[in-house]
Amino acid sequence: QQQVKQSPQSLIVQKGGISIINCAYENTAFDYFPWYQQFPGKGPALLIAIRPDVSEKKEGRFTISFNKSAKQFSLHIMDSQPGDSATYFCAASMRGANNLFFGTGTRLTVIP
Amino acid sequence: ETGVTQSPTHLIKTRGQQVTLRCSSQSGHNTVSWYQQALGQGPQFIFQYYREEENGRGNFPPRFSGLQFPNYSSELNVNALELDDSALYLCASSPGWTGANVLTFGAGSRLTVL
Numbered sequence: 001q002q003q004v005k006q007s008p009q010s011l012i013v014q015k016g017g018i019s020i021i022n023c024a025y026e027n028t029a030f031d032y033f034p035w036y037q038q039f040p041g042k043g044p045a046l047l048i049a050i051r052p053d054v055s056e057k058k059e060g061r062f063t064i065s066f067n068k069s070a071k072q073f074s075l076h077i078m079d080s081q082p083g084d085s086a087t088y089f090c091a092a093s094m095r096g097a098n099n100l101f102f103g104t105g106t107r108l109t110v111i112p
Numbered sequence: 113e114t115g116v117t118q119s120p121t122h123l124i125k126t127r128g129q130q131v132t133l134r135c136s137s138q139s140g141h142n143t144v145s146w147y148q149q150a151l152g153q154g155p156q157f158i159f160q161y162y163r164e165e166e167n168g169r170g171n172f173p174p175r176f177s178g179l180q181f182p183n184y185s186s187e188l189n190v191n192a193l194e195l196d197d198s199a200l201y202l203c204a205s206s207p208g209w210t211g212a213n214v215l216t217f218g219a220g221s222r223l224t225v226l
Contacts, residue, residue, distance in 0.1 A: 006154075032213060043116070043202050043217030044155065089154050093213075098168040099145065100215070102154030 003027060004092050006103025013110050019077040021106045023090035026071060030092040034100070035064065035075045038087045047088070048075075080110045114139055116218035118203050124224045125193050133188040133221045135203030142208060143167075144186040145215065146178060149200040161186055190223075198225045 006023045013019045023033075034049035050057045050064040050073065057064045063076040077084055087107050091100040117136045125131050137144050143162045147155035157170035161180035175191040184205070190197055200222050204215040 004154075034213075036217075041219065043204075043219050045217065046215065049213075091154075098143075098160045098162075099157035099170060100155075102156070104154050105152070 002104070003101035004090055004103045006090050006106060008106060009104070010107045011109070013077075013080045013108065015080065015082060015110055015112050017080050017110075019075075019080045019084070019108055019110070021075045021088055021090070021108070022072065023074065023103050024070075024072045025092050027092070027094070028071070029094045030101075031095045032093045033064070033066065033073050034091050035062075036089045036091060036102075038089065038105075044089060077108075080108075082110045082112055084108060085110050116141075116203055116205050116216050118201075118218040118221050120221055121219070122222045122224075124226060126226050127193055127195060129193050129225075130189065130191045131193060131223060133190075133201050133203075133223070135186045135188070135205075135218060137184045137186070137203075137205035138216050140207055141205035141216065142184045143206045144180055144184065145204045145206070146186070146188045147202040147204065147217075148172070149202055149220070151199070155202055158188070193225045195225050198223060 035047045036044035037047045038044040048059045048062050061078045066073045087105045090103040093100050119134045145160040146158040149155040159169040160167045164180045177189045179187045200220040202220045204217045
C-alpha cells in the first residue's frame with residue numbers, strides 16, 4: 001500500500017513556467033513532509049521540507065503548499081529552468097520515526 | 113566535509129548468490145539507513161543502524177541484513193538473491209538520532225540480478 005501518492009508521473013514545462021507536483025497521504029500521524037530532488041546517477045537530495053503547523057514554506061524558487069484538512073501537499077517551482085530537470089519525490093514521516101515513506105516520483109523536464 | 117560514499121557503484125549477480133554493499137557515512141554522522149529504489153519507483157526503507165544496532169526495519173525479509181561498524185560505516189548483505197532484488201540500493205546517513213530528518217544520501221549501488 002502506497003503511503004504517499006504522487007502525481008503526475010512526468011511533467012514537461014517550458015523554461016520560465018511554473019512546475020507543480022502534487023502529493024496526498026492518509027496517515028494523520030505524519031508530521032514531516034520533505035521533497036527530494038534526484039538527478040540521474042545521483043542519490044536523492046533534500047530540497048525543502050514542511051511541518052503541518054504551517055500552510056506554506058518558500059525557499060527561493062521552491063514553495064511547498066500544505067493543506068492539512070485535505071491531507072495534500074504540493075511543490076511549486078517558479079521560473080522553472082532546464083537545470084531543474086530531475087526526478088522529484090515527496091515523502092512523509094511520523095514524529096519519532098526513523099524512516100521516510102516516499103512517493104513514486106515525478107520526472108520533470110524543463111524545455112528551453 | 114565528505115559526503116556519503118557507497119561501493120560498488122554497479123554489480124551483476126545471479127539468482128541465489130549473496131551480495132555485500134558498503135557505505136561510509138558523512139563526517140559527523142553516526143546513523144545509517146538503507147533504502148531500496150526499484151526502477152521508476154521511490155526509495156523504500158530497509159533498515160536503520162544506530163550505535164551499531166538495528167534501529168527499525170521496513171517490510172523486507174530476513175535475508176536482508178546489515179552491520180554498522182565503530183567508525184559508523186555500514187554494510188548491507190542480501191542472501192539468496194532473487195530477480196526482484198534488482199534495484200538501486202541507497203545508503204543515507206544522519207547526525208545523531210534525528211529520525212528521518214536530515215538524511216544525506218549516497219549515489220547508490222546498482223544491483224542487477226540475472
